[in-house]
Amino acid sequence: MQHYFVDSQNYFFDHAIIKGSDVHHITHVMRQKVGDFIVVLNNQGQAHKAKIIEMSKDLIKVLFVCEWPLHHPKARITVAQALIKKDHFEEACIKMTECGVFAFMPLLTERCVIKWDEKDIPKKLERTQLLMKEASEQSERLFLPKLHSLFSITNLPYGEYDVVFVAHAREETNHYAKILSTLDLQQSILLLVGPEGGFTEKEIDFLTSKGAISLSFGHTILRSETAALAFLSVVRFLLEE
Numbered sequence: 649m650q651h652y653f654v655d656s657q658n659y660f661f662d663h664a665i666i667k668g669s670d671v672h673h674i675t676h677v678m679r680q681k682v683g684d685f686i687v688v689l690n691n692q693g694q695a696h697k698a699k700i701i702e703m704s705k706d707l708i709k710v711l712f713v714c715e716w717p718l719h720h721p722k723a724r725i726t727v728a729q730a731l732i733k734k735d736h737f738e739e740a741c742i743k744m745t746e747c748g749v750f751a752f753m754p755l756l757t758e759r760c761v762i763k764w765d766e767k768d769i770p771k772k773l774e775r776t777q778l779l780m781k782e783a784s785e786q787s788e789r790l791f792l793p794k795l796h797s798l799f800s801i802t803n804l805p806y807g808e809y810d811v812v813f814v815a816h817a818r819e820e821t822n823h824y825a826k827i828l829s830t831l832d833l834q835q836s837i838l839l840l841v842g843p844e845g846g847f848t849e850k851e852i853d854f855l856t857s858k859g860a861i862s863l864s865f866g867h868t869i870l871r872s873e874t875a876a877l878a879f880l881s882v883v884r885f886l887l888e889e
Contacts, residue, residue: 649697650678651687651785653792659690664698666708669778674700674708687716691792694718718790722887724836726751726809727876728799730843731762740873741776745783745793747880752780753796755804759845769798801840801851806858810835814855815875816862817846824863825882833883841875 652674658665666674666688674680682700688710689695695718698710727749729740737754744752754764754776764772777795784792806812811831813824831837840847840855847855852862865875 649685649687650674650680651689651788653781653785654688654690656690656692659688659692659694663701663709663711664688664690664696666710667706671706671708675703685713686710687788688712689716689790695790721748721750721791723748723833723883724750725880725883726753726794726796726836726838727880728753728755728804728838728840729876730755730757730841730872731760731764732843732872733762736871736873737762738776738779740876741779742783743873743877744880745780745789746787747877748789748884749793749876749880751794751796752776753804754798755840756798756800757842758848758851760843762843764798773797801854804838804840804858806838806860808836809838812838812840812855812858812860813863813879814840814847814852814860815842815865815870815879816852817865817869819862819864822861822863824865824879827861827863828879828882828886833887839876839879841872843872 652666652670654664654666658667680700682703684700686698687695688698695716696712697714697716698712700708701711702709727744731737731754741752773795780793780795865878870878
């Protein structure tokens with residue numbers, strides 16, 4: 649059954665009201681009708697199998713049939729992804745969501761060619777949130793990834809994480825898969841991924857001073873939007889093994 653995240657203000661004791669773009673998706677993409685079943689979630693620890701009982705152009709009302717089992721994420725991986733070209737950045741957001749990222753933050757670094765104007769940040773974050781919501785519903789995630797605002801290298805909250813890693817193309821010893829296989833993956837983990845051209849040596853030195861561990865991703869150089877996916881895929885494999 650298709651999953652849909654509903655704002656908590658529209659999530660009630662025995663029913664929920666679906667609004668916005670999900671109405672179009674349910675009606676015109678999935679072509680569902682009154683009497684069909686879906687799964688609704690409020691991202692606050694509640695989920696239900698629900699029956700569609702009312703449909704209009706603007707909203708859909710569903711009646712809860714039974715609770716839907718929820719499983720909290722095993723891994724808490726936050727990815728700080730440097731700003732890259734729009735299409736690649738958005739694709740990275742979608743794929744990271746599918747691969748189980750716990751939280752995501754856009755990151756501004758010295759070599760970022762793409763910049764976000766201050767006035768455009770809310771719109772950019774709204775777009776990113778929408779993409780991650782759609783990817784969560786498509787992949788049947790039970791919780792949405794948390795989306796942080798834009799950070800720079802210097803103002804990241806490093807102290808909030810148990811372990812901090814940085815993807816570094818010139819690292820020669822700490823292979824990411826080997827490091828992950830020895831790690832408690834239920835810790836709070838932050839992975840920083842640089843833009844095209846990677847981090848500068850000055851940035852690597854700063855990150856090292858903050859306790860970050862440089863990781864090698866093998867002999868080939870991965871594109872910026874690929875590195876976090878490789879990392880999350882290994883985490884996913886280790887947890888499901």
